[in-house]
Amino acid sequence: MCIFSDAPSARSTVSHDGHMTLNVERADSRTLPSLKPLRLLDNAGHAVSGAETGGFALPDLETLLGLYRRMVIARRFDVQVTALTRQGRLATFPSALGQEACEIGAVSALRREDWLFPTYRDTIALLTRGVDPAELLAQFRGDWHSGFDQKAHRCASQSTPLATQALHAVGLAHAARLRRDPIVALTFLGDGSTSEGDAHEAFNFAAVWQTPTVFVVQNNQFAISVPLSKQTRARTIADKAVGYGMPGYHVDGNDVAAMYAVTSAAVDRARAGDGPTLIEGLTYRIEAHTNSDDPTRYRDKRDVEHWKRRDPIERLERYLVSEGALTEDVRAEITAAAEELAATTRDAMNTEVEHDPLELFRHVYGTPRAALAEQRDALAAELAGRPGGAE
């Protein structure tokens, strides 16, 4: 199943808007982003006008409908995987529930030939890029460290060592530029991860080299139990962009229209050779950090309720309904697609795959080593000696 193929068709409109905002952005690399998050739709689903939009235009209905569809499908998937994890089918799963606008808005701004450098949190972004669910979840089920073809999908594996992937995104983008390939690399980071040295080095390298990189920081306000106030004294994470000499946007991360429009402009800007952008999406992690975390130990339930009332999917839904764009047919099609994906995912996760213990020794080096073959043979002999063991 590839839901990436239904890419929103209104890219040209957005590119156009993007170019329109380029002049504003140039100035932005020297001025702090607005403290009030930029947004195009308010929580009631009304289109916003004036300064709050930062000069960005609301994407057209068809684009928004496409984003809505992807978010609904992604959430169904996320909920399904969390349930499967509770049932013990997966070793762990970091849910992105509530963060769909950041994940889908950002990744939908990419072209197929662009690269994505995700973290463990960004499973639904990869799903949206068209990665097969079973291959996608191999990592969290514990089958292998990464289960999909990175080159085919132009998606790096989901990075666990925080912020390390941001440097890879900068390097890949720079390499593409050296080869004059008009591609962009987008990397996700968490709010906590922006404290790591690698994040700062990535911002700086990208700005100094003017690489076509887009940094999307999902500020879900927690790093496991640690609130953002313990990570930074800056007004916003996007403020940091100024110090590195790149534009920074402080965006309502539960407004997929804004996330999509701003990321599209940043992607266009990068592709045009005008360098990197830092986008902060202000959002909230509704679920626990992972299934092994107990968030009642460090945050107030009322906070969670507050953010549930700012749900990104419901916000766009209100707008689409008010525009008469969400017909029963459309809803039925989306629900069917979401349920089909959930069923496929359940089936895949409930089917044990056979593991060849000798695979341990594969893919360690490009050039085979005799010493490793010796260890492989020893394991094979050990297994053969076990009652019912392999030969």
Next chain:
Amino acid sequence: MSALPASVVEDGTTTAVTMAGALNAALRDAMEADADVVVFGEDVGPLGGVFRVTDGLHDRFGEKRIWDSPLAEAGIVGTAVGMAMYGLRPVVEMQFDAFSYPAFEQVVSHVAKMRNRTRGVVSLPLVIRIPYAGDIGGVEHHSDSSEAYWTATPGLTVVTPSNPADAYSMLRAAIASDDPVVFMEPKSRYWSKQSLSLPVETAPMDRAVVLREGTDVTLIAYGPTVRTALAAADAGAAEGLSIEVVDLRSLSPFDDETVGASVRKTGRAAIIHEAAQFGGYGAEVAARVTERNFFHLAAPVLRIAGFDVPYPSPKLEEYFLPTPERVLNALASWEW
């Protein structure tokens, strides 16, 4: 009011204590005894650490004694260096083994070298706690055994307990030490229990101990593989093989005396660890045991270690980890 997990009572009677609980009690008692002891790292504050080793300490001692730092391991160790220079005794936590790597430069270039560089003027009484090793079904980067990186670095003291009593006693000793200590905690043993009355003082932190006496072979283990060695000794006994088990406890310094005495008695030695074999800690053990006891050895010293591959995903980890069966197979490969 007690800041301790329910498994620990404070009236001195014996009770079942987990390793995590023992470490928690050691931190509490050290903080109680010395106002210069401060604890910081990622999620060690209100949450109590992802393994709950600092559970309740934030409530008890407050933000000035224990706090959550920004999420940056180089920053955590680097600032701990400055604090130790000024006379505090910081105890910092690296959340998982593989997440200590951003701090590598601070540990290797400064923590390990400060005393030497300053001709003893500046010592660094700091403790770096690292939950390490596998067997917990963890995804990539959650099961590394990084001990050889630290033991290969002169200037560091590297220790690892295998049971709750040692966890308590050795952590107290590490915090009391004026030298920097890398304190490695075997994650798979965090929830293992032992009947104890706290506080407890076991053998000195720099000594190995013979956990089980035997006459035919010395099995040398540490941290997570001590349990493996004891299980192998049980299984060996059933087959008529008398196995002595030495728990190293201290990786650097190495207790040549205790290990040597055991090896000279049994005439055979094998070292078990989870980390990959090539260039692993076992190589040092095999070399020095051989150098010092060559004429007492009936067979070459064996290493039973992880394979020379990256630590695998959960579904393959059972094949990677040394098992009692693999240990006994290895011993059977000797000419007897």
